[in-house]
Amino acid sequence: MTSAFTLFEPTPHYAPYACLAAKSRGRLYPETDTKTRSPFQRDRDRIIHSGAFRRLIHKTQVFVHHEGDYYRTRLTHSIEVAQIARSLSMVLGLDNEIAESLALVHDFGHTPFGHAGEEALDAAMTHFKGFDHNAQSLRVVTKLEQRYADFEGLNLTWETLEGLAKHNGPLCSKGEFDELSINLRTYNDQHDLELHTFASAEAQIAAVADDVAYNNHDIADGLRAGLLQMDKLAELPLIGEIVDEVRGAYGKMDEGRETHEVVRRLINRMVNDILDESRKRLCALQPETVDDIRNASRSVISFSDEMKEFDKRLKSFLMQNMYRHYKVNRMSSKAKRIMTDLFELFHSEPECLPTEWQKPEIWESDQERARHVADFIAGMTDSYAILEHKRLFDTSLFEL
Numbered sequence: 001m002t003s004a005f006t007l008f009e010p011t012p013h014y015a016p017y018a019c020l021a022a023k024s025r026g027r028l029y030p031e032t033d034t035k036t037r038s039p040f041q042r043d044r045d046r047i048i049h050s051g052a053f054r055r056l057i058h059k060t061q062v063f064v065h066h067e068g069d070y071y072r073t074r075l076t077h078s079i080e081v082a083q084i085a086r087s088l089s090m091v092l093g094l095d096n097e098i099a100e101s102l103a104l105v106h107d108f109g110h111t112p113f114g115h116a117g118e119e120a121l122d123a124a125m126t127h128f129k130g131f132d133h134n135a136q137s138l139r140v141v142t143k144l145e146q147r148y149a150d151f152e153g154l155n156l157t158w159e160t161l162e163g164l165a166k167h168n169g170p171l172c173s174k175g176e177f178d179e180l181s182i183n184l185r186t187y188n189d190q191h192d193l194e195l196h197t198f199a200s201a202e203a204q205i206a207a208v209a210d211d212v213a214y215n216n217h218d219i220a221d222g223l224r225a226g227l228l229q230m231d232k233l234a235e236l237p238l239i240g241e242i243v244d245e246v247r248g249a250y251g252k253m254d255e256g257r258e259t260h261e262v263v264r265r266l267i268n269r270m271v272n273d274i275l276d277e278s279r280k281r282l283c284a285l286q287p288e289t290v291d292d293i294r295n296a297s298r299s300v301i302s303f304s305d306e307m308k309e310f311d312k313r314l315k316s317f318l319m320q321n322m323y324r325h326y327k328v329n330r331m332s333s334k335a336k337r338i339m340t341d342l343f344e345l346f347h348s349e350p351e352c353l354p355t356e357w358q359k360p361e362i363w364e365s366d367q368e369r370a371r372h373v374a375d376f377i378a379g380m381t382d383s384y385a386i387l388e389h390k391r392l393f394d395t396s397l398f399e400l
Contacts, residue, residue: 015093017287019200025158028142028191029151039157040097046154047101050147052108052140058381059107060114060335061214062221062328071225072217074107080217081106084209084271085202088301091275092282094202101156102163102206109136111378112385113335120339121374124347128370135181136378138165142187144375162193163203169299171195182371197294201278204293204301211303212270215314216263222322223259230258236317238310242266270307277304338389339377345392346373352392 014020021038033039047053056075072080082103089096110133111117122131138161142153156164165171165184174196177185188195198204222228234240242265246258253261281300287293293300303311322328346353347370350363357376362368380388 013093014095015282017201017282017290017293018094019098019159019163019202019290020095021097021157023290027155027157029155031155038097040095040101040160043154043156043160044097044101044104046156047105047141050108050141050145050154052145052379053104055379055381056107056110058383059110059112060117060382062114062218062323071221074110077213077217078104078107080213081206081209084212084267085206088205088209088271088274089202092201092205092278094205096202098159098163098200099202099205099209101160102167102203103209105141105160105164106137106167106206106210107133108140109133109138109378111339112380112382113332113339116332116335117339117385120336121343121377124340124343125370125374128367128374129182131374131378132181132183133378134165134168135183138187139183139375140379142191144379158191158193159200161187161191163199163206165193166195166197166199167203167207169199170197194294198296198299199294200290201293201301204299208274208301208303211311212267212274215311215318216267216270218318218322219266220259220263222318223255225327227322227325227327230255230262232321233317236310236313238269239266239314242269270303273304273307274301277302277307338385341393342377342385342389343373346376 021040024039027039034042037045053075056078057073059074061072061074061077082100085099085103086096088094089099111121111131113120118131118133125131140153141156141164142161145153148155165188171184172180172195177188177195180188180195184195187193219228219233223230223233230243234243239262242262245265246253246261250258250261278301281298281302285292285296285300287296287300302308350369350373351358353373353376357372359372362372377385
């Protein structure tokens with residue numbers, strides 16, 4: 001599985017279908033543009049300076065913080081996604097500023113303890129319309145970030161919010177919102193994000209860059225943790241080909257160097273595949289505007305069918321050999337108990353919430369109280385959730 005595209009060939013000008021800040025549909029709350037930054041640069045800066053962005057440094061990707069400081073967190077993952085997204089955007093003549101913004105913001109809605117934490121919070125919210133981290137990301141940037149005097153949230157541009165909401169594709173048929181998350185429906189009622197269409201090519205790039213990043217850094221972290229073995233990984237076709245290349249060129253190396261060399265080559269293969277396939281799709285569609293991208297019948301940024309099959313096999317391998325490893329299962333089991341305990345206590349005894357989270361005016365509504373508690377718990381870091389659980393459930397400890 002090789003690619004004909006081997007050189008970095010940046011496109012000198014924006015493509016006609018690029019999502020450009022100069023043509024932005026603006027913000028929910030109108031603001032005067034600045035002289036020093038484009039609207040998308042301003043979005044990126046607001047994302048980086050937010051509390052939600054800082055908290056990502058202490059949120060689990062796969063390994064909880066106490067298992068080692070070297071493993072990826074949600075923050076380092078987001079930075080890696082942003083690097084890949086910027087590179088892809090530049091080569092395809094797209095706006096790398098909004099692609100970077102979307103890469104940096106896409107995980108804002110994740111709970112502590114990764115997917116285990118989300119599963120537990122979603123289960124706890126079963127009778128309160130559930131919990132979804134993608135919809136929660138939109139809620140964070142449109143409501144929960146409280147920084148500005150004139151509005152709730154970060155007041156990001158329509159294009160950034162659109163890309164955040166539907167970077168994985170259309171969320172519903174036109175006008176049919178019944179199956180949408182409550183967070184998406186609530187915001188879309190006041191600011192139509194056209195949830196029935198695709199997002200911009202830049203948003204699609206952020207989505208596929210996410211796949212490239214987490215597949216490869218999970219391989220690297222799994223090998224470092226001893227949950228994966230290179231020889232076993234090499235049984236997968238593309239990885240086996242790359243391992244043979246590396247060992248043929250360098251012979252025996254220490255594990256860290258071999259891991260890095262294999263992973264960097266795999267990232268390169270995946271990026272080149274995206275470029276090749278996306279160029280084919282763009283050539284077939286011949287889009288003239290960003291709306292042509294939005295109204296297309298399929299995504300324009302994608303892996304090839306061959307790479308999709310490899311991606312599927314790799315995810316299956318990681319699920320079997322890493323994500324379901326007994327050490328990860330033990331961490332996940334503890335995480336789910338912590339999340340469930342915290343939700344049940346705060347929902348039944350909201351007076352135990354910190355002062356700044358006290359909202360007696362909504363306590364009478366189970367739905368509003370549950371959503372408020374979910375907001376609080378989802379925003380926690382791993383370490384804060386562990387500490388809160390200890391404070392509340394360790395009866396030998398009476399710290400406040």
